[in-house]
Amino acid sequence: xxxxxxxxxxxxxxxxxxxxxxxxxxxxxxxxxxxxxxxxxxxxxxxxxxxxxxxxxxxxxxxxxxxxxxxxxxxxxxxxxxxxxxxxxxxxxxxxxxxxxxxxxxxxxxxxxxxxxxxxxxxxxxxxxxxxxxxxxxxxxxxxxxxxxxxxxxxxxxxxxxxxxxxxxxxxxxxxxxxxxxxxxxxxxxxxxxxxxxxxxxxxxxxxxxxxxxxxxxxxxxxxxxxxxxxxxxxxxxxxxxxxxxxxxxxxxxxxxxxxxxxxxxxxxxxxxxxxxxxxxxxxxxxxxxxxxxxxxxxxxxxxxxxxxxxxxxxxxxxxxxxxxxxxxxxxxxxxxxxxxxxxxxxxxxxxxxxxxxxxxxxxxxxxxxxxxxxxxxxxxxxxxxxxxxxxxxxxxxxxxxxxxxxxxxxxxxxxxxxxxxxxxxxxxxxxxxxxxxxxxxxxxxxxxxx
Numbered sequence: 001x002x003x004x005x006x007x008x009x010x011x012x013x014x015x016x017x018x019x020x021x022x023x024x025x026x027x028x029x030x031x032x033x034x035x036x037x038x039x040x041x042x043x044x045x046x047x048x049x050x051x052x053x054x055x056x057x058x059x060x061x062x063x064x065x066x067x068x069x070x071x072x073x074x075x076x077x078x079x080x081x082x083x084x085x086x087x088x089x090x091x092x093x094x095x096x097x098x099x100x101x102x103x104x105x106x107x108x109x110x111x112x113x114x115x116x117x118x119x120x121x122x123x124x125x126x127x128x129x130x131x132x133x134x135x136x137x138x139x140x141x142x143x144x145x146x147x148x149x150x151x152x153x154x155x156x157x158x159x160x161x162x163x164x165x166x167x168x169x170x171x172x173x174x175x176x177x178x179x180x181x182x183x184x185x186x187x188x189x190x191x192x193x194x195x196x197x198x199x200x201x202x203x204x205x206x207x208x209x210x211x212x213x214x215x216x217x218x219x220x221x222x223x224x225x226x227x228x229x230x231x232x233x234x235x236x237x238x239x240x241x242x243x244x245x246x247x248x249x250x251x252x253x254x255x256x257x258x259x260x261x262x263x264x265x266x267x268x269x270x271x272x273x274x275x276x277x278x279x280x281x282x283x284x285x286x287x288x289x290x291x292x293x294x295x296x297x298x299x300x301x302x303x304x305x306x307x308x309x310x311x312x313x314x315x316x317x318x319x320x321x322x323x324x325x326x327x328x329x330x331x332x333x334x335x336x337x338x339x340x341x342x343x344x345x346x347x348x349x350x351x352x353x354x355x356x357x358x359x360x361x362x363x364x365x366x367x368x369x370x371x372x373x374x375x376x377x378x379x380x381x382x383x384x385x386x387x388x389x390x391x392x393x394x395x396x397x398x399x400x401x402x403x404x405x406x407x408x409x410x411x412x413x414x415x416x417x418x419x420x421x422x423x424x425x426x427x428x429x430x431x432x433x434x435x436x437x438x439x440x441x442x443x444x445x446x447x448x449x450x451x
Contacts, residue, residue, distance in 0.1 A: 285347020
């Protein structure tokens with residue numbers, strides 16, 4: 001029997017309903033995460049009168065534990081199945097969400113015990129989000145046809161935002177009038193519903209043959225697998241790009257609203273509307289990439305690397321415009337336009353980067369999609385955790401040095417713009433297509449392994 005007869009056939013490409021079902025996992029994930037980063041964050045600061053640094057540290061814990069994403073991706077690569085990791089991750093996410101709510105409630109009467117329980121909850125939420133999210137993206141990387149990747153990236157990202165958008169107002173409605181018992185009850189219902197939806201969404205989506213499972217189990221240790229992926233120039237460059245670009249992306253989030261409020265005396269409601277305008281720009285940018293790169297395609301419109309570079313450069317220019325408009329404009333109109341442009345550039349960058357991530361995950365050494373997705377997810381999580389803190393700290397330092405709050409924000413926006421330019425330069429080196437398979441190798445599921 002020759003090697004060709006043992007070669008596993010590629011799993012069938014996911015249809016749009018299949019992609020939509022995996023997107024529902026992201027919706028479920030987002031619905032729990034938003035309760036941690038918004039609702040419980042607010043409860044700790046307002047109702048419990050805790051220093052803002054307390055929920056900040058808990059959210060940093062949520063991001064920090066996701067540095068283990070490569071290990072979780074590796075385990076699913078070796079096991080040959082990703083569904084158990086998605087379901088298990090969502091289970092940890094749901095349990096962690098309930099524990100975080102219980103910890104916040106307990107902190108009202110017993111600070112130390114309550115915060116200890118909340119910390120455990122945030123750890124589980126971070127671990128669950130990392131395990132489930134990594135393996136959803138790894139599944140998409142293997143199963144989505146190349147011409148659909150940009151549109152699929154937009155779809156799953158938008159569906160996660162839908163989880164944020166639906167859960168926050170609905171949970172907020174049932175939390176009034178506030179009580180610790182209501183917080184636990186509402187969080188428990190959301191977590192149970194999210195876990196149920198995710199389990200139903202992934203049921204039957206994953207298919208594999210015995211030959212494919214056997215090939216995937218021919219794996220070395222995690223250390224060797226990680227080293228193998230890190231030695232791939234495309235994977236290493238993309239990791240650095242993800243970190244730099246996400247650092248710039250996340251650093252701006254905590255600064256735009258305070259800057260606009262400070263420059264024009266806007267109320268919290270008005271700055272919230274400004275954030276909504278930015279999110280509208282994000283959505284438009286992502287839809288543009290989905291239509292042009294997936295529906296139209298071609299050597300230029302279908303080149304995700306060009307979209308990534310363009311998105312980073314538009315974001316950089318918009319940050320400079322936000323700073324300039326806030327410093328010299330007589331009214332809020334120019335800032336609104338600049339903030340919308342910032343969201344538009346962010347959306348182009350995000351959709352094209354996720355699409356490129358899906359393509360690169362299946363390139364290089366075989367059966368390493370989970371490790372690659374985990375590596376890039378870890379870089380993203382660390383950058384997200386560090387970005388907000390870095391941006392806020394730079395504003396405080398610049399304010400102390402310059403003696404002007406507006407000038408301090410302007411300087412930091414300029415630094416973030418330079419970070420986006422640096423990310424664009426890094427993106428020019430991202431390989432659009434992987435090298436041709438070496439002689440004696442076979443391809444399956446978008447990956448290459450030795451025959």
